[in-house]
Amino acid sequence: MSAKNPTTIPRRQLGRQLREMRQGAGLSIADAARLIERGAGTLQRLEKGENPRIRLLDIEALCRLYDASAEKVEALKALAREGDERARPVDERVWWHRFDDLIPDDFETYMSLEAAAAQVIMYQPDVVPGIIQTADYARALERVFFDSDSPMDLEQRIQVRMQRQTAITRRLAPVDVDLLVDESVIRRVAGNGKVMAAQLRKLADTPPNVRVRVLPFNAGFPLGCAPGPFVMLRFPIDSNTKEPVEPTTVYVESYGSRLYYDRTDIVDRYVAAHEQLGCVALSETDSKYLLRQVAKEFEA
Structure with missing residues (x-):
């Protein structure tokens, strides 16, 4: 794991969810990236949890593409906010959440x-x-x-x-x-x-x-x-x-x-x-x- 760009739990969870949704939609990374007008490399890093800068617009576009429910959209956006390093100290690598926080039970x-x-x-x-x-x-x-x-x-x-x-x-x-x-x-x-x-x-x-x-x-x-x-x-x-x-x-x-x-x-x-x-x-x-x-x- 790179010290410069470490993977965090929220980003990994977000990436796993996006990857499963894309595969469920029968799309390749290249196709999904093209349809939301982003680079394939950007989407690949997002799915692997390696992108420390996460745009909510990208999450919303992917959710529309994959026909996600409103609840799933909000859950993924919550993970994106947790995983975006701009929202917290760059060397913090702990993700805390209580039973009743932003992430739905089914996550x-x-x-x-x-x-x-x-x-x-x-x-x-x-x-x-x-x-x-x-x-x-x-x-x-x-x-x-x-x-x-x-x-x-x-x-x-x-x-x-x-x-x-x-x-x-x-x-x-x-x-x-x-x-x-x-x-x-x-x-x-x-x-x-x-x-x-x-x-x-x-x-x-x-x-x-x-x-x-x-x-x-x-x-x-x-x-x-x-x-x-x-x-x-x-x-x-x-x-x-x-x-x-x-x-x-x-x-x-x-x-x-x-x-x-x-x-x-x-x-x-x-x-x-x-x-x-x-x-x-x-x-x-x-x-x-x-x-x-x-x-x-x-x-x-």
Whole structure:
């Protein structure tokens, strides 16, 4: 990634959306650029998230060309404003948004990044991550968090959660997952003992592309602090450039906010943290044994 013109999360998300819309319209980059009277190189940089100067007029013209809905137009313009470096310090590489901000729910920034990733590296200190939850475990959590949902709405949320998991089970290029979970994850009850037993057995019986290790209580605090949950997303290598199609991105979610980082020094810090935690975690074999033992305890 060029230090002079780094790619940011909003620009990458904007570019991905525009590329999918163009492909859905059956247009080449050259055709789309010609129809909005812009250069093909300009549109290509926009789709790759490499253009630090984004014209809202271009976004509006492309949306008209692709017959986008009014809601999608506003969502893309919001991303364009976030991604335009003229609106913020040039060295700022963090994109923050709250649950109720400009980006509509159906934009699902993290889910699109996760689906596009080649590898997902996770640390979870308190809950099984959604990409590997059972339906009953997810239902036990969502029923409390979305306590005003109708039964139908709740089930739709569960279906979305289950759909995410196709990323690790698909036949073509399934996502590689490296998951570290704290021992508290496997002992804190969601739902009841039956729900927990099934969830732990799922963690113990993952496909070969999913590596699960448990950080035991007796490991103490390997980092000297509690880092909180985090996810690192690594992307496929471009066959022409031999570089990742997008820079490694760190995703941090708390109770009321989501943070995305792709600045190299911040990413490196999380890489080092994951390595330190991994050094004191149980092996995959020992983790599977512990998961099955605790599942038996819940069943009893």
